[in-house]
Structures are given as C-alpha cells and as structure tokens.
Amino acid sequence: MLKSIIEYEDYRQYMQDFYEDRKRTGAFTWREFAKRAGFSSPNFIKLVCEGKSGLSPLSVERVASVMGFVGIERVYFRSLVMFSQAKKDSDKKNAYKEMCDIAGAHRVRLLEGEAYAFYESWKNAVIRELAPMMPGAKPLEMAKMCIPSITAAEVSETLSFLVKAGFLEKDGEGFRQTNKSVAASAAALPMLVRSMHKQMSDFAKESMDKVSVEERNISGVTVGIDREDYEKIVGEIEELRRKVVAIATEKNSAEQVYHLNLQFFPLTRNTIGGEK
Structure with missing residues (x-):
C-alpha cells in the first residue's frame, strides 16, 4: 500500500x-x-x-x-x-x-525531525557534551563555561530539548548521554551539516583573538596538487577524524568541550581540465 x-x-x-x-x-x-x-x-x-x-x-x-x-x-x-x-x-x-x-x-513523525533541530544551533552539540561533565550544575553555571557566552535561559531551553528529543537523560542530579545517534537522512544531512559548519567556522576565527595559543591549535598550508593527490589527502583527513573520535571516546571522563574543523578547499580553478 x-x-x-x-x-x-x-x-x-x-x-x-x-x-x-x-x-x-x-x-x-x-x-x-x-x-x-x-x-x-x-x-x-x-x-x-x-x-x-x-x-x-x-x-x-x-x-x-x-x-x-x-x-x-x-x-x-x-x-x-x-x-x-x-x-x-x-x-x-x-x-x-x-x-x-x-x-x-x-x-x-519524520525520523530526522530531532536531528534537524539539533543541527540548528551549536548550543545543542556543546551542551550535550558539557552537561554530563557537570553533575548537579545549574544552567547559569553551565552558561558561564560556554565560549561564546550564552544565557542561563538558553542553557535551560537547550537541556529541555536534548532530554525531550532523547539526546540526554536525567542521571541523578545530572545528565548522561543516551546511545541515540545524532543523524539525519541522506536528503537532509548535507544541508544541516553545512549550517553547523558555518557556525563553527565563525567560532574558529573568533578563537584566534579570544583564546590563548596554549589552548588552541590553528594552522594551514597552501599546496599545488592533482586529483590523485586530492583523493589521498581527503583519505588522510578522514582517517585523522576517525582517530580523533576514537581518542575522545576511549575514556569515560572529560573536562572540556572542543571542536575540530577540518577544512580543505580550492583557491583556484583547475588549470588543466578548465573550469568545473
């Protein structure tokens, strides 16, 4: 039917x-x-x-x-x-x-409804990681830990959404992450992730002025490559991303929330194959 x-x-x-x-x-x-x-x-x-x-x-x-x-x-x-x-x-x-x-x-119920809302704001990803680190903390205490700063009301609203959508659940006086993955459909995901990447890229620029060099690592390199090189480098980036996730999930303890941007993009058009 x-x-x-x-x-x-x-x-x-x-x-x-x-x-x-x-x-x-x-x-x-x-x-x-x-x-x-x-x-x-x-x-x-x-x-x-x-x-x-x-x-x-x-x-x-x-x-x-x-x-x-x-x-x-x-x-x-x-x-x-x-x-x-x-x-x-x-x-x-x-x-x-x-x-x-x-x-x-x-x-x-659209299965991706919660994921759509999750990616709408960077606060959801940050509070989802931060809340379990601060058992018993009030929203104002969590708000003071966030970079950039947010209000206690925003933390409360975010916590309510994360619990209602099943990304967090109450654990005594605090919260713990559920096993529910943050995922969207193949149709929706590219658009949603682009929105999150744009927000995080802006924060990366701000961190160069607001965060000490001892607490951040920002570097870059400009190179000339061909398509074969590109595929190899993308593979290495994906492998690095997997390793970062493995390291971060290896232990049950955490004390701070970080975000890693992996950006690799063209600065010129293709000189051999013409404009693509």
Missing part, C-alpha cells in the same frame, strides 16, 4: 512509488502519467524521478493534481519539492521546517 506523502522526504521517491503502485493495479505508463499532467514529453516524469530534471512551480501543481493531492497534502508536496530543489540553505530550512510542522500536526 502506498504510504502518505507526509511520510516522505524525497518527492522523486514518492512519484516513483506512486507510478509503481498505479502500474501494479492497472495499465499505467510513464507516457500516461506525463499526459495526465499536461506535459508534451512522454518521458518527462520519468526523467524527474531519475533526477535528470526538476519541477517548476506550475509543474508541481500539475503533478499534485494527478496524484490527487488536496489541502495539506498539496502544501506538503510543494514544500517537499522546494526542499529538494532549493539552491539556498535558507530556503531549504524553511521548506523542511514546514514539512516537520505539517507532519507533527498530523501525527506523522
């Missing part, structure tokens, strides 16, 4: 499932799908489902009509298409928030 559109985070996948569901129950083809939606190209819908084309605002309405969407389902489908096709992170965030609001109002 075809699931509700509100349970989807990929509009192309829903269109594919809709097509296959109709094909199983009758003589339904890609040509018929496109024709009902008013497209002259018989393969247009198939190309959209394969990710080779997209839907314009007018096309969204045509396809929604063929799939029988009215009311809140049509609104959700519009947001779903916007989320998938938007170029700006701000537009993606707005679309995803509307999807989550609709799903919540209709008692459909």
Whole structure:
C-alpha cells in the first residue's frame, strides 16, 4: 500500500512509488502519467524521478493534481519539492521546517525531525557534551563555561530539548548521554551539516583573538596538487577524524568541550581540465 506523502522526504521517491503502485493495479505508463499532467514529453516524469530534471512551480501543481493531492497534502508536496530543489540553505530550512510542522500536526513523525533541530544551533552539540561533565550544575553555571557566552535561559531551553528529543537523560542530579545517534537522512544531512559548519567556522576565527595559543591549535598550508593527490589527502583527513573520535571516546571522563574543523578547499580553478 502506498504510504502518505507526509511520510516522505524525497518527492522523486514518492512519484516513483506512486507510478509503481498505479502500474501494479492497472495499465499505467510513464507516457500516461506525463499526459495526465499536461506535459508534451512522454518521458518527462520519468526523467524527474531519475533526477535528470526538476519541477517548476506550475509543474508541481500539475503533478499534485494527478496524484490527487488536496489541502495539506498539496502544501506538503510543494514544500517537499522546494526542499529538494532549493539552491539556498535558507530556503531549504524553511521548506523542511514546514514539512516537520505539517507532519507533527498530523501525527506523522519524520525520523530526522530531532536531528534537524539539533543541527540548528551549536548550543545543542556543546551542551550535550558539557552537561554530563557537570553533575548537579545549574544552567547559569553551565552558561558561564560556554565560549561564546550564552544565557542561563538558553542553557535551560537547550537541556529541555536534548532530554525531550532523547539526546540526554536525567542521571541523578545530572545528565548522561543516551546511545541515540545524532543523524539525519541522506536528503537532509548535507544541508544541516553545512549550517553547523558555518557556525563553527565563525567560532574558529573568533578563537584566534579570544583564546590563548596554549589552548588552541590553528594552522594551514597552501599546496599545488592533482586529483590523485586530492583523493589521498581527503583519505588522510578522514582517517585523522576517525582517530580523533576514537581518542575522545576511549575514556569515560572529560573536562572540556572542543571542536575540530577540518577544512580543505580550492583557491583556484583547475588549470588543466578548465573550469568545473
């Protein structure tokens, strides 16, 4: 049975499932799908489902009509298409928030809803690490430990979210981390992580002026490489990241929260292959 559109985070996948569901129950083809939606190209819908084309605002309405969407389902489908096709992170965030609001109002839980909210603010990641280190501490005490500074009210709000979403749980007078991972769907994750990286990159710049050299390590190197070198270096960066995580999780004790930025990006265009 075809699931509700509100349970989807990929509009192309829903269109594919809709097509296959109709094909199983009758003589339904890609040509018929496109024709009902008013497209002259018989393969247009198939190309959209394969990710080779997209839907314009007018096309969204045509396809929604063929799939029988009215009311809140049509609104959700519009947001779903916007989320998938938007170029700006701000537009993606707005679309995803509307999807989550609709799903919540209709008692459909998007599995990535908590992860979406988690990545919205750097405070969630920091307090999730800090709270277990300070058993019995009041929000004001935790707030005073944060760089950059935040208020006790923000700490309280963050703790409430982390407990409600299952990232932390009460442990006597303090908190402890649960085994729940902080993850999002393949569709949502890139946008969410970009948002977090942008925040952390800003903090890295500020730390050069606000944190003593004895407590930070910031360095860089500019090199000329080819594609093979690039792949090797990326592999080394990934291996370093895994080692850092292994070291940090090796012991149960911790006394301070750090963040590691790994940034490796081009400063020129490709001189051999042309602009890419």
